[in-house]
Amino acid sequence: MLRTFLKIFLPAVTGAVVVAIWFGVNAGLSSDRRFLLPSPTAVLNAFIEHRATLAHAAWNTSQGALLGFGLAIAVSALTSYLLSLSPLVRSSLYPFLMALQLTPLPILAPICVIWVGAGLKSVALLTFVIAFFPLVVNTTQGLISTDRNLVELFGLYRASRWNQFMHLRVPAALPYFFTGLRIAATLAPIGAVVADMNAGSSAGDGGGLGFQAVIFSSQAKYPALFATAAATCILGFIFNAVVLALAWFALHHWHDSYERTDK
Amino acid sequence: MSAPPIVEFRAVAKRFGEGPLVLDGVSFGAQRGDFVSIIGPSGCGKSTLLRLLAGLSPITAGELRVEGRTPEAAATDIAFVFQEPTLLPWLNVAHNVEIPQKLRGVPATERSATSHRVLDLVRLGEKARAYPRQLSGGQKMRVSIARALALAPKILLLDEPFGALDEMTRERLNEELLAIRQQEAWTAFFVTHSVAEAVFLSNRILVMSANPGRLHTEIAVPLPYPRTLETRLSPAFHELVARTSRLLRSVADGAA
Numbered sequence: 429m430l431r432t433f434l435k436i437f438l439p440a441v442t443g444a445v446v447v448a449i450w451f452g453v454n455a456g457l458s459s460d461r462r463f464l465l466p467s468p469t470a471v472l473n474a475f476i477e478h479r480a481t482l483a484h485a486a487w488n489t490s491q492g493a494l495l496g497f498g499l500a501i502a503v504s505a506l507t508s509y510l511l512s513l514s515p516l517v518r519s520s521l522y523p524f525l526m527a528l529q530l531t532p533l534p535i536l537a538p539i540c541v542i543w544v545g546a547g548l549k550s551v552a553l554l555t556f557v558i559a560f561f562p563l564v565v566n567t568t569q570g571l572i573s574t575d576r577n578l579v580e581l582f583g584l585y586r587a588s589r590w591n592q593f594m595h596l597r598v599p600a601a602l603p604y605f606f607t608g609l610r611i612a613a614t615l616a617p618i619g620a621v622v623a624d625m626n627a628g629s630s631a632g633d634g635g636g637l638g639f640q641a642v643i644f645s646s647q648a649k650y651p652a653l654f655a656t657a658a659a660t661c662i663l664g665f666i667f668n669a670v671v672l673a674l675a676w677f678a679l680h681h682w683h684d685s686y687e688r689t690d691k
Numbered sequence: 692m693s694a695p696p697i698v699e700f701r702a703v704a705k706r707f708g709e710g711p712l713v714l715d716g717v718s719f720g721a722q723r724g725d726f727v728s729i730i731g732p733s734g735c736g737k738s739t740l741l742r743l744l745a746g747l748s749p750i751t752a753g754e755l756r757v758e759g760r761t762p763e764a765a766a767t768d769i770a771f772v773f774q775e776p777t778l779l780p781w782l783n784v785a786h787n788v789e790i791p792q793k794l795r796g797v798p799a800t801e802r803s804a805t806s807h808r809v810l811d812l813v814r815l816g817e818k819a820r821a822y823p824r825q826l827s828g829g830q831k832m833r834v835s836i837a838r839a840l841a842l843a844p845k846i847l848l849l850d851e852p853f854g855a856l857d858e859m860t861r862e863r864l865n866e867e868l869l870a871i872r873q874q875e876a877w878t879a880f881f882v883t884h885s886v887a888e889a890v891f892l893s894n895r896i897l898v899m900s901a902n903p904g905r906l907h908t909e910i911a912v913p914l915p916y917p918r919t920l921e922t923r924l925s926p927a928f929h930e931l932v933a934r935t936s937r938l939l940r941s942v943a944d945g946a947a
């Protein structure tokens with residue numbers, strides 16, 4: 429009871445304190461420098477004023493992010509399976525997966541544009557690149573970390589490789605997969621926005637939040653820029669909330685991370 | 692002459708790779724319905740003996756027959772209960788018990804009939820929907836035993852199944868195991884470090900010595916079944932425990 433109350437109350441207090449400080453700093457700035465940190469009301473007004481533009485841009489970004497995210501899940505599942513087959517496969521492929529992850533997005537972006545053109549395809553592809561690595565690393569780790577006693581048990585039942593994979597390795601890897609998914613869900617919206625700034629296109633109304641941020645910034649519409657930042661945050665929150673809900677759904681029955689500590 | 696043995700070891704030897712002999716010259720036969728306990732110093736090859744019998748590892752020399760066949764060929768007649776309960780944490784108790792049958796393609800209705808039956812045997816019928824993490828250590832072990840029984844084995848191998856449990860729980864489970872055996876006529880091979888447990892459960896105790904693992908002595912346990920708390924309190928029981936303990940100690944000292 430008290431715990432539930434605190435769970436809602438404490439974040440609300442933190443939020444109120446942050447907004448209060450925000451107001452304070454804004455009021456403390458001289459009027460010619462106030463653009464550095466627009467007041468919460470200015471940002472809120474900009475948000476409302478540009479809501480149609482922002483919603484449209486958010487929708488475009490979501491499409492890119494979802495496409496890339498979905499592609500990353502599918503491709504990483506397949507890749508993880510291959511990587512789980514032998515240490516040799518792993519050592520021959522890991523360095524190149526690493527290389528993909530270590531190349532900064534703004535450098536990959538123009539390459540993507542050359543290949544598939546600016547716009548949704550590029551944004552999806554770049555989101556894929558950024559979400560892929562945490563997924564593949566975690567899922568592979570899960571597939572190769574199966575409890576040896578359980579592997580032995582399946583050996584005792586003379587289970588086929590396929591059955592061992594489906595009934596043992598895959599369920600045992602789920603917690604690892606969801607760890608990767610949670611990281612990927614944080615990276616995907618950010619990746620999509622950065623990709624949009626670097627490889628987005630407003631052709632056919634296709635601009636996303638990143639594109640919109642560049643426009644607002646060039647027009648010196650700073651409160652609107654802050655509102656765009658808020659929209660990106662909301663998008664990220666939605667991504668994370670959905671993934672957390674999925675993880676809960678798949679794991680809470682049995683996994684120790686969902687063990688209730690209260691009596 | 693008696694019936695042909697259900698399990699027969701003839702001069703069986705085992706080494707892993709190029710390592711030393713782990714088992715050497717192991718010969719004995721078990722009759723249908725025997726409850727054979729195996730005791731001996733740590734590392735003398737008790738678990739290895741069970742693994743050979745389950746066909747999880749090949750013998751190096753000699754001959755090993757299970758109902759006249761190789762252990763590999765007899766795999767479907769044999770069930771194994773490990774020291775750890777080895778339950779799948781993402782499946783509830785009933786589904787855990789059904790997994791061996793599921794892997795063999797047994798239809799769902801038949802599987803659930805089996806899981807009902809064997810869970811009732813281990814008195815866990817009301818926990819069918821629970822997940823392993825919601826069970827106590829003793830309950831998990833009972834699920835593990837139920838899972839082994841689900842395949843209606845002719846031979847049940849148990850490797851220190853109650854080693855991690857407290858004395859009270861262990862004694863309860865010993866009695867339950869014997870009660871189940873009244874209804875299901877399997878032959879048991881039971882590895883344990885507890886002399887009292889070996890005496891209580893078995894009609895034969897094999898005492899092993901180490902380096903390399905050999906059969907040192909066989910002790911017959913003539914106590915009548917069914918065995919109960921009264922059995923544990925009887926002078927005959929205590930005399931057998933004392934004799935076996937002394938023998939085990941001398942075997943262990945001899946090896947040291």
Ligand SMILES: Nc1ncnc2c1ncn2[C@@H]1O[C@H](COP(=O)(O)OP(=O)(O)OP(=O)(O)O)[C@@H](O)[C@H]1O
Pocket residue numbers: 707710713732733734735736737738739740
């Ligand atoms: N897979 C293996 N590879 C190599 N050596 C092994 C293997 N399994 C067991 N051994 C060796 O065989 C010997 C017997 O092992 P085993 O596990 O059968 O002993 P145990 O009698 O069951 O001991 P404990 O009472 O401690 O369980 C040990 O010296 C062990 O190191």
Ligand SMILES: [Mg+2]
Pocket residue numbers: 737738739850
């Ligand atoms: Mg052992």
